Amino acid sequence: MSNVYVHSLFSEFDIDLFKSGKHFRLYEKLGSHPMTLEGEKGTYFAVWAPSAKSVSVVGDFNYWLEGDHKLNVRWDGSGIWEGFIPGVMPGAIYKYKIQSSHNDVKTEKADPFARRAEHPPKTASVVYAADYKWKDKKWMTSRAKYNALDTPFSVYEVHLGSWRKTGEENRSLSYTELADELVAYVKEMEFTHVEFMPIMEYPYDPSWGYQLTGYFAPTSRFGYPEEFMLLVDKLHQAGIGVILDWVPSHFPEDAHGLGNFDGSHLYEHPDPRKGWHPDWKSLIFNYGRNEVRAFLISNALFWLDQYHIDGLRVDAVASMLYLDYSREDGEWEPNQFGGRENLDAIAFLEELNKTVYKNYPDVQTIAEESTSYTGVSKPVFLGGLGFGMKWMMGWMHDTLEYFKKEPVYRKYHQNDITFSMTYAFSENFMLPLSHDEVVYGKRSLFDRMPGPEWERFANLRLMFGYMFTHPGTKLIFQGGEFAQSAEWNFQESLDWHLLQYDFHTGIQECVKDLNKLYKSQPALYERQFRPEGFEWIEWSDSENSVLSYLRKGYEAENSVLVICNFTPVPRENYKVGVPETLTKAGAKLKELFNSNEKKYGGSGDFISKKVKVEAEAWNGREHSITLDLAPLAVMVFSLK
Known part of the structure; x- marks a missing residue:
């Protein structure tokens, strides 16, 4: 197998946008992209690791050996490492082996932009290029009227792993099975939309998906990316909108995730008063860093673009807005004006909503926000955060x-x-x-x-x-819609047997x-x-x-x-x-x-x-x- 070829998907304009935090289609550039280069099939890899001394792609194609496939660092100070590896085909399993220039610490990381991940508890990324032909044109061309603020909007919130399980196996339904059973049920119940608790890849089942490691990959627990596309497509064909829970508020410390990515505080804020969440024992994004904002907004647009999603319900907005959220005196630092508002996070949320509605005016963003913060669902030009709705x-x-x-x-x-x-x-x-x-x-x-x-x-x-x-x-x-009598348990199916009783039906x-x-x-x-x-x-x-x-x-x-x-x-x-x-x-x-x-x-x-x-x-x-x-x-x- 040949070594890495010098190749790039980035123009100078792309790099300028990335550095300024204004590149909102990064998924088209960063990550792994199968392609043919000069007649040779392989995969182009690109990863942001500005504190790295070297970056190697390791995987099942090189026996996970560091050094066989070293990426090339760009000359422009962007911190992007890239290259084309011939012979690496879709389905290949890989990670990035990163040696830090700070202290020679080595990290082995999943690809932040991977389109598919291994089934947990495995943690590697998978080279993948989805091939799906959408059949929801009728919905997509008319969905503005179904997502408007003056139309019925009744949402059925679903945890895919526990909605219904197969009999003796007690196995969660696959995306394909859900495309039949869930779609038929939601349509019968006359809901206008479904909201999926996070379907992005996550390592720990008891987190219910709110601790993400694969922001661009639908979880492999229920099938392939195309099969999740099928589920969305079938919902659209049934006239039902799809909202995703989206978590830009924090991420877990798992060794293969975003934390300490290149041996430095790359994605998380370096000050633990702003970069560590005491409630969830997780890391908080550095909203003041241009490239991090570009990563998150690109991720939001990715689901709207690639998966035809109709709305994003943004989790834990209150925790983003306030520097003293769940912190005692002395555990937080006021902003430059002496206040408790996280000005970087507020600016990020404003830019997120402006960008989403500029590119997809027929979708909705919905804030889970539990305080009396003013103007959450007011447009940014009127001094608000720009969300479409607020819980x-x-x-x-x-x-x-x-x-x-x-x-x-x-x-x-x-x-x-x-x-x-x-x-x-x-x-x-x-x-x-x-x-x-x-x-x-x-x-x-x-x-x-x-x-x-x-x-x-x-x-x-x-x-x-x-x-x-x-x-x-x-x-x-x-x-709730049939009076489930027991508390929700993410490991168990809903108690569908209750529908044999008249009160529940x-x-x-x-x-x-x-x-x-x-x-x-x-x-x-x-x-x-x-x-x-x-x-x-x-x-x-x-x-x-x-x-x-x-x-x-x-x-x-x-x-x-x-x-x-x-x-x-x-x-x-x-x-x-x-x-x-x-x-x-x-x-x-x-x-x-x-x-x-x-x-x-x-x-x-x-x-x-x-x-x-x-x-x-x-x-x-x-x-x-x-x-x-x-x-x-x-x-x-x-x-x-």
Whole structure:
């Protein structure tokens, strides 16, 4: 086998962009690229290692011997080592053996830009060139309308390893199997999008994928890159968008990963006050380094470009924004203005969002951000971070706290369930009931519900109904939609056997119909981020624990009336004011949804298919309706 040929994919312009942190397609240059050079087949390798004295490619093609295939360092000070190795073909397994110029430390690293990785616990990279013909043109050319902020956006969050497992083998489904089973299920349940917990390669299963080592490689646990492309493609063909969890906030110290890459703090910040995460015992990217920002933004664009992804949910944004996040006094250093904000991270997030939306205006970025930081989902040119949406963690916390209380005490906590509306339109909020809420002793959503069995199921249906009629987009973690009773365990399949019981299938039917309701009623989505889309009818009836409100779309006549009874006591002859501009005396309001229906596991009582409008003033409105409120139920009426 010949030695390394001098070859480069980089132009001087590429290098200038890289050094300035503005090269956002680095995956086209760095990494391993099979090609034919002067009639010889082989692979071009390029890696960034500015503190290296020498870099060798070692692998199964040279018996992992250092020195047989030494890369050449570029002359321009970029720190890039590169070269073409003939005879190295797709499927070859390799790493970079790097000798540091600082202290002669040698590291053996996986390729940060590898398109495929070995199946854990093995840690090498694989030379790979995906060959896939996409069939989702219809989706890709029209997805702007499905990803827009004024359209239904209901997300099913999935952990691929535990969604469903095969019988006796107890094996996770492959990408190919998921392309049949998961796609069919999500379509049947009427969700508009799926969100995958991180599918980038990761070494440690209990991290659930949030400790990444292979940022450009879909995990090999479930198959090949083309097979993951097939899964995305099939979802698109079914009219379902795909969001990926993306983790630019930290990375693990594993020996083959990004840490101490070339014997120096290359990717991580050298100051442990900024470069070490005390919560997750992991390293934090150096957001002030141009090449690191280019690496991360290139990675974001890679998934949108190569895998047709429709959105990125950015993990742990709060940990990036604040220098004192999870740190005591003396463990952090203020910024140049004396504040606690991480200015480099903020600048990175702004540039990330500007770049994503400039290149892919028809996708969404979504921030998991748990603080009151201002303008997370405001455009950068208006002083915001530029995300499309932000998780509404306050709503999630208050709602779960409220629902775990015995109904008899809820009248003392009316503010818990109404408080979210005081800030609901300060951001473009997504309402999340995510994986984080069903682990570590928090219990499953169903298991939090108080009371005897019928009340627990009724409470869960009510909570979902309240969620789907509250302003904002929606997210439910796998299992919640059929009242999984046990906490989520990443090593085990969801308890699909529960669907042999009527109460569980009832919850499933309820969520399915709520998705249909959300998609069919413009009032529930057209102004989901605007104060004009919501109006209280009565928020202060704490004695009865009842809420009533309007949701409004662009056209006034599309408005819907929502009434929630948060107690197990039916409220007979309950009067609700209705707007005289939309109704007239003698008109009848049609009931669109009632969570107490028998098909959902309810009693089937107190179903009011049509309710007559009366010329009697109530709740500050000239007209009203009188009806019987089902116990622990949400009722939705059309005002047409």
